[in-house]
Amino acid sequence: GASAASATQDRKAGSARIGEAGGKGLVDVNPPRGTRDFFPEDKRLQNWLFGEFAEVSRLFGFEQVDFPVLESEELYVRKAGEEITDQLYNFEDKGGRRVALRPELTPSLARLALQRGKGLALPAKWFSIGQCWRYERATRGRRREHYQWNMDIIGVAGVEAEAELLAAIVTFFCRLGLTSADVGLKVSSRKVLQAVLARFGVADEAFGPVCVVVDKMEKIPRDKVVEELQKLGVAADAIEGILQALALRSVEQLEALLGPECAAVADLRTLYDLAAAYGYADWLVFDASVVRGLAYYTGVVFEGFDRAGQLRAICGGGRYDRLLGTFGGEDQPCAGFGFGDAVIVELLKDKKLLPEIKHQVDDLVMPQDESLRAQATAVAQRLRSAGRRVDLVLEPKRLKWAFKQAERCNAARLVLVAPDEWSRGMVRVKDLAKREEADVPVEELA
Numbered sequence: 001g002a003s004a005a006s007a008t009q010d011r012k013a014g015s016a017r018i019g020e021a022g023g024k025g026l027v028d029v030n031p032p033r034g035t036r037d038f039f040p041e042d043k044r045l046q047n048w049l050f051g052e053f054a055e056v057s058r059l060f061g062f063e064q065v066d067f068p069v070l071e072s073e074e075l076y077v078r079k080a081g082e083e084i085t086d087q088l089y090n091f092e093d094k095g096g097r098r099v100a101l102r103p104e105l106t107p108s109l110a111r112l113a114l115q116r117g118k119g120l121a122l123p124a125k126w127f128s129i130g131q132c133w134r135y136e137r138a139t140r141g142r143r144r145e146h147y148q149w150n151m152d153i154i155g156v157a158g159v160e161a162e163a164e165l166l167a168a169i170v171t172f173f174c175r176l177g178l179t180s181a182d183v184g185l186k187v188s189s190r191k192v193l194q195a196v197l198a199r200f201g202v203a204d205e206a207f208g209p210v211c212v213v214v215d216k217m218e219k220i221p222r223d224k225v226v227e228e229l230q231k232l233g234v235a236a237d238a239i240e241g242i243l244q245a246l247a248l249r250s251v252e253q254l255e256a257l258l259g260p261e262c263a264a265v266a267d268l269r270t271l272y273d274l275a276a277a278y279g280y281a282d283w284l285v286f287d288a289s290v291v292r293g294l295a296y297y298t299g300v301v302f303e304g305f306d307r308a309g310q311l312r313a314i315c316g317g318g319r320y321d322r323l324l325g326t327f328g329g330e331d332q333p334c335a336g337f338g339f340g341d342a343v344i345v346e347l348l349k350d351k352k353l354l355p356e357i358k359h360q361v362d363d364l365v366m367p368q369d370e371s372l373r374a375q376a377t378a379v380a381q382r383l384r385s386a387g388r389r390v391d392l393v394l395e396p397k398r399l400k401w402a403f404k405q406a407e408r409c410n411a412a413r414l415v416l417v418a419p420d421e422w423s424r425g426m427v428r429v430k431d432l433a434k435r436e437e438a439d440v441p442v443e444e445l446a
């Protein structure tokens with residue numbers, strides 16, 4: 001089943017067998033609060049999903065990068081009131097260093113770009129799949145970890161970068177059997193808010209924090225959002241302007257409100273033209289209320305959503321042209337997205353699109369008796385070197401057990417190494433699908 005990726009994990013009561021294990025009773029065999037284990041059936045599903053992430057990245061010519069799950073805390077100190085930094089899984093290590101389990105991958109990617117400096121060939125098209133962490137109060141009962149797939153383009157200032165990233169997301173959805181009837185991509189640009197704040201003379205420093213507050217619009221009551229904007233020092237007329245802009249329902253309305261020279265309008269028109277060229281324009285939905293909750297986005301932002309409206313955002317991303325500068329480095333135009341491993345699995349379950357991935361081997365090899373263990377081992381190695389997946393029986397077992405085990409591991413063949421046949425250079429091969437049996441010379445096995 002897909003239990004691992006499901007949001008909840010049934011937690012067995014830790015059976016406390018007092019008296020064993022030195023009187024301490026059984027250790028808690030469950031994973032730490034908010035985290036998941038991946039049993040074989042769960043890991044097979046995850047490997048399949050991550051394989052699709054990696055294959056789409058490969059099709060788009062992206063290179064894989066990776067970085068430690070542990071990072072310096074300073075990468076995430078943004079003081080913009082983001083949930084992701086409020087819930088930082090941070091601590092002081094034994095060397096007195098302030099460190100954190102990463103809550104997202106983008107700052108690490110930025111760190112690598114700065115580390116490479118002038119040596120970074122642009123544009124850089126990088127992808128990564130990594131576990132991210134948050135420390136939530138136990139009461140919320142939400143997961144404290146998930147895996148994210150990120151794709152980022154460093155060094156492309158035009159919305160061609162965002163169009164390419166959206167194309168990768170559409171390609172991924174299509175590969176899994178999802179259509180534009182199942183999911184869509186809400187697009188907007190933070191340049192809308194930027195233009196509104198400029199019109200009302202709101203200080204630039206307020207931009208990030210205002211976006212973070214506005215992102216909560218769908219999650220908290222409107223008057224709470226207004227109150228938080230007031231706390232940020234945003235004047236009443238500016239708040240009205242913000243709420244009016246977020247309610248716009250088309251790029252035409254946007255142009256009417258902000259004028260034809262508005263950068264957001266130009267970006268979005270180009271984005272729609274490029275989407276038509278890629279063939280995914282019908283996946284796009286303009287939605288001025290989409291701002292995303294990360295402080296560092298500066299331009300186009302987008303998020304994948306299920307059109308039935310049952311689930312949280314499937315993925316999200318956008319342009320972040322200032323992030324490298326905030327780390328003290330030379331700015332580079334950047335765009336990217338994050339795609340979590342949880343919501344997509346819920347959606348695939350709902351759509352009956354989750355693949356059944358069973359454990360499978362090609363051959364189950366067993367000596368008929370222990371006197372032929374060495375010979376059975378040699379047969380197993382011969383088959384393996386021919387690329388066949390072999391489950392070698394490692395202890396004395398009866399034939400009945402071997403058939404049961406062959407079923408468990410969906411073996412195609414049962415290969416028995418028996419004395420009489422071996423003396424004639426043969427082994428007994430049972431084809432479990434065709435239910436045929438034959439004596440086969442060892443050299444003809446694979």
Ligand SMILES: CC(=O)Nc1cnc2ccccc2c1
Nearest residue numbers: 132133134143144145146342
């Ligand atoms: C549905 C889900 O698992 N969300 C989730 C779980 N863990 C996280 C950890 C860090 C950042 C975001 C996270 C988001």
